[in-house]
Amino acid sequence: MWSSAIFGSFARALIVALLLHIAPTDARQKCSLKARDQAVLHPVDHGPVPSPTSSTIIGTATVTFNGKPSASPIYNYSPYRYGMDKIRGVNIGGWLVLEPWITPSLFDATGNDKIIDEFTLGQYLDPGKAQTLLQQHWSTWITEDDFVQIAAAGLNHVRIPIGYWSIPLTSSDTKESTDSSPYVTGAWDFLLRAVSWANNHGLQVIIDLHGAPGSQNGYDNSGELTNNPVWAVNQGNISRTVDTIKFLAKTFGSDVGMIELLNEAAGFRGDDWANAVRQYWLDGYAAVRASGGQDVQVMIGEAFMGFDAWKNFLSYPGAQGVFMDYHEYQIFSHPELSRSYDDHINFACTYKPTLSTFSVTSLYTILGEWSNAITDCAKWLNGRWVGSRWDNTWYPSSDTQYHGSCDGYTGSYQGWSDSYKQFLRKYFEVQVEVGEAGQGWVFWTWKTESADEWSYQKGLEGGWIPQNPTDRRYPNICK
Numbered sequence: 502m503w504s505s506a507i508f509g510s511f512a513r514a515l516i517v518a519l520l521l522h523i524a525p526t527d528a529r530q531k532c533s534l535k536a537r538d539q540a541v542l543h544p545v546d547h548g549p550v551p552s553p554t555s556s557t558i559i560g561t562a563t564v565t566f567n568g569k570p571s572a573s574p575i576y577n578y579s580p581y582r583y584g585m586d587k588i589r590g591v592n593i594g595g596w597l598v599l600e601p602w603i604t605p606s607l608f609d610a611t612g613n614d615k616i617i618d619e620f621t622l623g624q625y626l627d628p629g630k631a632q633t634l635l636q637q638h639w640s641t642w643i644t645e646d647d648f649v650q651i652a653a654a655g656l657n658h659v660r661i662p663i664g665y666w667s668i669p670l671t672s673s674d675t676k677e678s679t680d681s682s683p684y685v686t687g688a689w690d691f692l693l694r695a696v697s698w699a700n701n702h703g704l705q706v707i708i709d710l711h712g713a714p715g716s717q718n719g720y721d722n723s724g725e726l727t728n729n730p731v732w733a734v735n736q737g738n739i740s741r742t743v744d745t746i747k748f749l750a751k752t753f754g755s756d757v758g759m760i761e762l763l764n765e766a767a768g769f770r771g772d773d774w775a776n777a778v779r780q781y782w783l784d785g786y787a788a789v790r791a792s793g794g795q796d797v798q799v800m801i802g803e804a805f806m807g808f809d810a811w812k813n814f815l816s817y818p819g820a821q822g823v824f825m826d827y828h829e830y831q832i833f834s835h836p837e838l839s840r841s842y843d844d845h846i847n848f849a850c851t852y853k854p855t856l857s858t859f860s861v862t863s864l865y866t867i868l869g870e871w872s873n874a875i876t877d878c879a880k881w882l883n884g885r886w887v888g889s890r891w892d893n894t895w896y897p898s899s900d901t902q903y904h905g906s907c908d909g910y911t912g913s914y915q916g917w918s919d920s921y922k923q924f925l926r927k928y929f930e931v932q933v934e935v936g937e938a939g940q941g942w943v944f945w946t947w948k949t950e951s952a953d954e955w956s957y958q959k960g961l962e963g964g965w966i967p968q969n970p971t972d973r974r975y976p977n978i979c980k
């Protein structure tokens with residue numbers, strides 16, 4: 502078991518995870534402090550609100566499924582009005598971009614302990630075997646029935662992460678390389694299929710570019726776990742990303758509700774990164790408007806830089822239809838893990854004025870990722886082979902602290918206490934309240950294999966997520 506190869510990848514994952522998770526957590530804490538201290542801004546006009554349209558077939562997507570091509574009509578019959586209706590949605594995590602903790606069994610099925618993310622899966626697995634494994638995953642992890650369930654749960658949006666490597670740019674689309682190796686390609690057909698499923702069931706899609714060339718943050722969920730992400734410090738990588746957005750905008754236009762330019766860009770890594778992110782938002786916005794028209798919304802992220810960094814940035818009338826994405830987790834440091842149930846609720850409430858103020862004064866803002874987790878106990882949440890801070894199984898660690906056993910906090914909810922489930926309901930409701938103080942929310946994530954506290958689907962089944970997301974057991978939670 503403890504061969505040097507295994508230990509090598511084990512140690513690498515640990516060290517990388519340790520380095521990475523300390524930095525963003527600190528940045529996150531810093532920005533939340535800043536956000537709470539932010540000065541009162543002046544309200545701005547968000548511009549015209551799109552008017553409802555009637556149902557029309559606006560195009561077709563040609564997809565291949567199980568090797569057979571088929572064409573599904575794309576309907577645009579859901580007259581969702583951005584700026585008037587609250588966004589209520591789920592992320593489709595762990596589907597078209599892999600995360601070891603969402604589907605640990607897929608990583609086990611590789612039979613290779615060095616595979617810790619989608620990049621290494623392509624790198625170390627036989628290409629035929631990798632293609633079979635991923636086709637199997639893509640065609641089963643999420644199906645149209647999930648979209649039926651999501652719509653039935655009263656939700657109106659799905660946010661779908663996709664990696665740059667899955668988007669089939671040709672040399673006519675970019676001056677940069679179109680090479681995707683070592684990644685396995687093929688997820689694109691499923692994205693097309695998902696857009697038509699969403700349209701079939703009245704759901705709006707947020708296409709979320711979750712992995713950029715060179716990695717925009719070094720997290721495994723960017724495709725590549727690395728302590729040396731290079732996206733922002735390499736102009737070729739950035740140009741290719743703008744061209745990728747152009748391709749997405751040209752392909753989908755207003756067939757989707759929103760295009761999110763990039764997930765969790767690591768603006769905390771230094772001025773060069775912060776400046777690159779800022780310029781990329783401007784260029785990405787222009788690319789969407791030039792290739793996708795005026796009707797699709799564009800989402801940027803606060804990039805761990807705090808809301809103050811984005812005052813009046815890309816706001817109307819210089820730009821229009823721009824949203825800000827903020828992510829809220831309270832589990833990636835010991836101080837956060839030390840919070841009591843009430844502390845978690847109260848801390849979430851501190852974002853309420855921040856989101857509402859920024860939404861009124863600069864950009865419509867949503868909580869684009871958040872969950873019910875109050876521990877980091879989900880298996881491999883911190884990386885494949887990496888333990889949890891919560892129960893002190895995160896090695897090597899310079900700041901060890903034991904918060905308790907992971908039993909009863911993750912895995913199947915069947916073994917959870919009533920008081921924990923009651924808290925989860927309250928924690929769900931408070932974050933909904935905070936999100937809706939802005940323009941809404943998108944829960945992370947719809948489905949997980951073995952971490953029910955992160956699963957919207959299991960929350961519905963287990964009762965800590967209401968069948969109707971507007972139901973309140975704890976109205977006006979934030980005093």
Ligand SMILES: *[C@@H]1O[C@H](CO)[C@@H](O)[C@H](O)[C@H]1NC(C)=O
Nearest residue numbers: 678714715731735737738741
């Ligand atoms: C990102 O930039 C690096 C450094 O120039 C380059 O080697 C790499 O090929 C680029 N990545 C992609 C996927 O284009």
